Amino acid sequence: MKYQAPAWLPGGHAQTIWPAFFARSSEAPALQFRRERWLTPDADFIDVDWLDPVLPTSQASTAQSSPKPPLLVLFHGLEGSSQSHSSQAFASVARARGWALALPHFRGCSGELNLAPRAYHSGDFEEIGWILARCKASYGGPMIAAGVSLGGNALLRWAEESGAAAAATVQAVCAICSPVDLAAAGHAIGRGFNRLVYTRMFLRSMVPKALHKLAQHPGLFDGERLRAAKNLYEFDNLFTAPLHGFRSTEDYWQRASAKPHLRDIRIPALVLNAANDPFVPAHCLPTAADAGPHVTLWQPAQGGHVGFPQGRPPGHLFAMPEQVCQWLAQSLP
Structure with a gap:
């Protein structure tokens, strides 16, 4: 490029x-x-x-017969x-x-x-x-x-x-x-400036949606622990991994x-x-x-x-x- x-x-x-x-x-x-x-x-x-x-316009008239x-x-x-x-x-x-x-x-x-x-x-x-x-x-x-x-x-x-x-x-x-x-990226976004800016931005959207999901399906995961999640590693460990068939964040990041x-x-x-x-x-x-x-x-x-x-x-x-x-x-x- x-x-x-x-x-x-x-x-x-x-x-x-x-x-x-x-x-x-x-x-x-x-x-x-x-x-x-x-x-x-x-x-x-x-x-x-x-x-x-x-x-x-020249193609529109023949659109029915054109690929x-x-x-x-x-x-x-x-x-x-x-x-x-x-x-x-x-x-x-x-x-x-x-x-x-x-x-x-x-x-x-x-x-x-x-x-x-x-x-x-x-x-x-x-x-x-x-x-x-x-x-x-x-x-x-x-x-x-x-x-x-x-x-x-x-x-x-x-x-x-x-x-x-x-x-x-x-x-x-x-x-x-x-x-x-995913492991390298997940750890990178959880450190320093990335954590202060990008991680917070994503969690501001992801956590409320996850909690609405919990209201739909009570008992799906531990809501209090999810509210306390400080990074994507913790969020994935509590929400993404278990809901989609992975054992843990490490298992998810490796297999995905x-x-x-x-x-x-x-x-x-x-x-x-x-x-x-x-x-x-x-x-x-x-x-x-x-x-x-x-x-x-x-x-x-x-x-x-x-x-x-x-x-x-x-x-x-x-x-x-x-x-x-x-x-x-x-x-x-």
Whole structure:
């Protein structure tokens, strides 16, 4: 990836925080998503936001007989949604290319609490597989997929578990700023400035949702201990791990991490991580020896965590999605 951060926004923290709040992430006209609610096999639901392709006038008249444009399925990050800055930027780039976009919300992330005694997690490849299969069946055209942070790790885990069979569903996948070594990332976000800023931000959202889940399903976990959780390690130990079949945080982080299984991927896969990402330390990033022949590694020196701002203040966020989409397009028919 060719990326140089603007001089006015130096450092990984600035390149993470500023884009999330101030940089331009969508182009006019405003994005208008169409929401669908899908019932899951376990009697729960997820909400999927669709952005239909905008065809040029010359193509619109022949749209019935023309092949469908590609569909980009985008999986958001921890506590994200279709309104996240990265989601908006990818949606804008997809629309500019004439692609359709589907953004499935992980359970509980669409603005309404899900029903089942579970939420979502970084290694939820079964859920990813079910969503992708349904997108493929309902859309019917060529499909590619990308995931941001947590969503990217889960997407890679699906590709790893699926092996060669993944090619029947998608042409290529990409993980953006994903914590492919969950233990390294989990410990990093629990220290110093990361703990004071990012951990507190995530827990402000995650703890109340978990407590609402406890009200739905009394006795599901120890609410008092969860209220006292000071970091993601403790939260995962009390909530994420036991609700999703893991013995502990260590077991969850080990089994859900994508890095140890990258060589099992059999479709084109791009793994993009900035070396100055505050959440994902550079020392834990995969090397060519980890990756295998189907995986491409992009590890620019700058960019922060899902930031990659560009241009004059306040900056914009289209440079990274444009390069990712260009890479994904190479695998389309």
